[in-house]
Amino acid sequence: MAIYTKTGDKGTTSLFTGERVKKYDIRVETYGSFDECNAQISVAEKFCQREKNKELLKWVQYRMFILDGEIASSDPDKFYGKSDRITEADVHRMEGVIDEYTNKLPELHSFILPGTSLAGAHLHLARTVCRRAERLLIHVNEEEPFRAEVLRYANRLSDFLYIVARDEDEYARTQGICNEVLKRYQEALANK
Template identity: 60%
Template sequence: MAIYTKGGDKGKTSLFDGERVSKDSLRVSTYGTFDELNANISLADKFCISKRNKEILQRVEYRMFFLQGEIATQDAEKFRSQSRIITDDDVHYLESIIDNYTAQLPKVTSFILPGSSLAGAQLHVCRTVCRRAERQLVSFMKVNPVRPEIERYVNRLSDFLYIMARSEDHEDYLEKVIGEVVQRYYKAIGRLNDHG
């Protein structure tokens, strides 16, 4: 089956509820930016060292489908009757990760570069795309109703991505330190054997 439908050849696209709108509409631009964010989060999770961080990011990736779907529907009730939606439980989940990781990670006392590891750098890309998506959502909300749970979730999401970036940078640092210690140990053992 072909993935193209030719339905968008004249600059229109279909929303979740079947409504046809212009591809440059604010609604399409908003959920499209969240789609871009989700693709970047997916890339970030492939770079992660921590298995737990991978699992956390994948959970967020699935929640992004619910967020995008609701924005991509003019008849929000129709979407909510057929799909899961973002709730305050999802907001609290992000807050719990932010609070736990903030307590565990070393304190930041100055500006930091956006990522000292590959995963950290990619998560900072996610953070900046998230901020852009949030700005678009704010513009979208001026003319369209949006549930406050979605607004809260998006606002927490950029902070969550920041702390995840810090976590991966820290994991990368620890891995390098351990690698250096192991390397020095084997060098020392080698020298002892040479003199033994």
């Protein structure tokens, strides 16, 4: 089966509900930006050192499919009958991680560079794509309102990506210190 359909050759695409719109339609731009964010999260996940973060990011990626589906539906009732939906539980799960990581990470008193580890840098890039997608979502929401859970999820996602990036950076920092201590210890033993 071919992956191309040729239905978009004239500059239109189909929403989840079957309605055809221009490929530059703000709704298409919005779910396309969240799709870009999801792809960036996938890249970041490959560089994560902590297994818990890998699992959290995979969970978020699957929820992003639901988010995109909901955004791509001009008639939410048709979508809800065929798919799961973003829920308050999804928002609470991210908030739980944000709170847990905020409590365990060193307190910040200034802005930080976006990522001192590869995972952290990629997560910060995903965060900025998420913020752009959220701005587009708000724009669409002014004309065709989304459920409050969708807006909260999009807003919380960038905070979630930020805190996971900080956790990966902190983990890389402490691993670097441990490796340096071990290296110096081994050098001291070799020089005896």
